[in-house]
Amino acid sequence: MKKILKITGIVLIGILILLVIIGSVFLIKASNFSKKNMSLLGNEAPLIKKDGIGFRDLNKNGQLDVYEDVNATLEDRVDDLISQMSIEEKAGTLFVTMIGATPKGEPVEGPILSTDMLSVAMSLMLPTNSEMIAKKKMNSFNIISSLEANLMAKYNNAIQKMAERTRLGIPITIATDPRHGTENNPGASIYTPSFSQWPSSLGLAATRDTVLVREFGDIARQEYLSVGIRLALHPMADLATEPRWGRNNGTFGEDANLSAIMTKAYVLGFQGDSLGKTSVACMTKHFSGGGPQKDGEDPHFPYGKEQIYPGDNFDYHVIPFTEGAFKAKTAQIMPYYGIPMEQTDENVAFAFNKSIITKFLRDSLNFQGVVCTDWNLISDSKLGEARAWGVENLTPKQRMKKVLDAGCDQFGGENNPELIVELVKEGALSEERIDVSVKRVLHDKFKLGLFDNPYVSENKALKIAGSKTFRDKGKVAQxxxxxxxxxxxxxxxxxxxxxxxxxxxxxxxxxxxxxxxxxxxxxxxxxxxxxxxxxxxxxxxxxxxxxxxxxxxxxxxxxxxxxxxxxxxxxxxxxxxxxxxxxxxxxxxxxxxxxxxxxxxxxxxxxxxxxxxxxxxxxxxxxxxxxxxxQLEDLPYDSENPLYSFGHGLTYK
The missing domain is CATH 3.40.50.1700 (Glycoside hydrolase family 3 C-terminal domain)
Known part of the structure; x- marks a missing residue:
């Protein structure tokens, strides 16, 4: 027995040593890869003084360029920057994907050890921060980490400094899914205890209080700003007309008019009356309404790709956008994954659908802001197969062209700007078409003031995020x-x-x-x-x-x-x-x-x-x-003999 135990012990020690060696090799390779990416970066941007005012010399050429000049017009700044950008830099600007921080609030440059298994998984699945920023020249990211406010602020400053050291110093736009709920769903929301806690969008709708909803947006804006988040990947203006749909809890319910007034108040809270340096931009989703999923199955998954309208009620699902999001001047729009079956000249998903994006959203409704696809439409990845519903037969490069031809600007959940570079160099896409989308993205960055100062205070973040005043207001909403x-x-x-x-x-x-x-x-x-x-x-x-x-x-x-x-x-x-x-x-x-x-x-x-x-x-x-x-997927209040009707609610006598 002792001999068996001794042999077993030797084997276990051997396995442990082998794992340590393999892990060490892996970490050394990751470290060398990170150093190689970081070597692509230059110096930090020095300050240039003009008339007693300091300007950031983002391209480090010793002079004040138009795009660096806060006193120049928005259009002039955008045009000047576009004229200096390479096709690689332009391509990188058209991507926004997941990014994570270490538990200490530092950029992820290799596998991390943490009790947060999602963070560990993302560190193994996603490219490093430096690869995406320095090598791929990307400058928009969806942060998935949930840390203390000062550590989130620290992380913002770290990646903004990394971006400052790129050739043109284009700042990072940090985006996020909702963070103010009481639950965690990595596919749709991120539980963040350092922020104030509020009810879900359904709960906000249940209050029927648009003043409170706008106040929520304003409080969430301040908390986001304090840690460097400048783009909200919300609200959801979809309608909960299909009760089985798994994302009903992100909506304002099944009534289009209620959703419209709630959506409007929500966006105004985040953005203000116009997009500015103290705003958080909203990417309202999912145009033209992602609720009527066949049998309630969600199009994140292959079995839910069909969106249907058996009640011929397509227009009803557009009301929260036309009467809510657009009246509040939402900065950006996201289409959903599904295929609007038999609603356009081809049965392809919204982001690939020119009839939806260009003819309807752009031309008919005159929306000229950024349109960003939902996540992972183009390429298969460690996260699963591409959700390229209706165009599964196309290659990733062909899908990318079809999205741009449809009228979208940015690719969510993707990190392959090299495909756009190839399309341009092959003559399949003109650089002028790329410029149209790059300008839209840059417009928002300039309006938000990111080119002038993207940094935040770690100490102020701790005081602002999750303050007693904000938490108390969240309790009132609950x-x-x-x-x-x-x-x-x-x-x-x-x-x-x-x-x-x-x-x-x-x-x-x-x-x-x-x-x-x-x-x-x-x-x-x-x-x-x-x-x-x-x-x-x-x-x-x-x-x-x-x-x-x-x-x-x-x-x-x-x-x-x-x-x-x-x-x-x-x-x-x-x-x-x-x-x-x-x-x-x-x-x-x-x-x-x-x-x-x-x-x-x-x-x-x-x-x-x-x-x-x-x-x-x-x-x-x-x-x-x-x-x-x-029930019909696209119709509200069509359940036979409901237990309780829309709008029901008692109080104490």
């Missing part, structure tokens, strides 16, 4: 977003009541109001928090983060829940990511509430009447799975 669906004279609860609770993250918050008991039979009231049901999936990357499929609780889930809530008067609180089927649960509960991202503390205050619920449903709740299956 309070106003909760919808009281049913109340059989149970709420508000009286102090001292005995409560048995399940599903709370922090049950101890009840102790200041009632007494917490360990068994249902000892309770006066049962309280349980539940979530919207879904079908777990794991075939494709990110699929596990998208809650799709069924809206009903399976027999096991339902049996367990009903057995609990039939023992005593029961309060059921359901987090609605999508319109869950609650018919049997509603029948057995004494009180039923819907929430869209609310803490236990806020919930308890509502239950005990410290504040009264005032929210209104942003979509209707179906009464059965059969009713869901009969």
């Amino acid at each position: 309070q106003k977003s909760v919808v009281l669906l049913k109340n059989k004279s149970l709420l508000p609860l009286k102090k001292g009541v005995k409560i048995y609770a399940e599903g709370l993250t922090n049950p101890k918050v009840l102790m200041g109001y009632g007494s917490l008991v360990k068994r249902p039979e000892k309770a006066d009231v049962i309280l349980t928090r539940i979530r919207t049901p879904f079908d777990p999936r794991s075939e494709y990357f990110l699929e596990g983060f998208f809650h799709q499929g069924r809206l009903y609780y399976d027999e096991e889930e339902k049996k367990e829940l009903l057995e609990l809530i039939t023992q005593k008067p029961a309060i059921v609180v359901v987090n609605l990511e999508r319109p869950a089927i609650l018919t049997e649960i509603e029948k057995e509960s004494s009180a039923l509430l819907a929430e869209f991202g609310v803490t236990d503390e806020i919930l308890v205050e509502l239950l005990f009447g410290k504040v009264a619920p005032t929210g209104k449903m942003p979509f209707e709740l179906p009464s059965s799975w059969e009713a869901v299956q009969k």
Whole structure:
């Protein structure tokens, strides 16, 4: 036995030594590759003094160029910079992809060790920061890291300094998916505890308060600005007309007019009345409305590529853009992945579709801002196959040309500007066409003031992001977003009541109001928090983060829940990511509430009447799975005999 253990120990030590050697070789290679990229960079930009004012000499030529002059007109600055850019620099400007920071707020230049597995995975899957900035000459990125505010600010300054050392010193535009919710979904949002916490977009819609939504946008703007984020990859102006769709929780619900006023307020909060140096630009998505997915399946995945209009209701889905985003002058637009089936002269996805982007968005609606594709449409990658729906037969280079021919400007989730360079050198694309899109991207960079000063204060970031004032306002929004669906004279609860609770993250918050008991039979009231049901999936990357499929609780889930809530008067609180089927649960509960991202503390205050619920449903709740299956994907409020209608919401008498 001792001999076997000794041999096993020797083998394990050998394996460990081999892994260390392999890891060391890998790290040395990564370090050498990083040094090679960094060697492509030049000096930092010195300051030039003119009339007592300091200007950044971004191209380091010792003189004040027009594009460096803050007093020159916007058009003159853009034209001057374009005239100095190589085709490689222009091509790099047309890409925006994921980028990450180390846990210490430094650029990722190789594999990182961290307890955050997403950051580790991204460090292995994505090119290094220096490769994208110095070698590929890219200058727009979607940051995926969630750090303390000072570390995010530190990271911004580090990559801005790297960009400053490129030939022309073109600054970085840092973009992000939503960060102010209470949940984490790497495919759509990033949980960031250092920022204030707010309800989801559905919750904002439930408040019916456009002033509050604009205030949210303004607070989020300040928090983004403090850490260097200048482009919001939101809001979603899509409509939740298909209850099974996994991204309903990012919308403002199923009503086009409600979505329009919420979208307008949201964008105005981020951008202000016009795009300027204190703005965060909004990339409103997903034109022309990504909600009516066939059977509710999401087009992130091959089985969800078809977007259909059985109710002939295409125009309804455009209203949040025309009456909301465009009236607020959204800086940018993102089309979705899906194919608008039988709506144009060819069944290809929105970003490849000239009828949608040029004829409709550009010509009919006169949108002249940046149009950026959704992520990973062009090339297969470690993240999965390209979502090139309708043009799967084309090569990556051909897909890229088709996107530009359609009228889009930037490629999301891609890092292959060399394909554009090849297209131009082959004569398949003119440099003049590239210039049109580059100018649009540069316009926003100049308007945001990035060329004049892209740096932020780490100390100020800590004071601004997540400040008490901002967190308190987020709590108010959470309070106003909760919808009281049913109340059989149970709420508000009286102090001292005995409560048995399940599903709370922090049950101890009840102790200041009632007494917490360990068994249902000892309770006066049962309280349980539940979530919207879904079908777990794991075939494709990110699929596990998208809650799709069924809206009903399976027999096991339902049996367990009903057995609990039939023992005593029961309060059921359901987090609605999508319109869950609650018919049997509603029948057995004494009180039923819907929430869209609310803490236990806020919930308890509502239950005990410290504040009264005032929210209104942003979509209707179906009464059965059969009713869901009969609904038409593009029509609002078309469920047979809904359990609760759009706009339903009670309060305390």
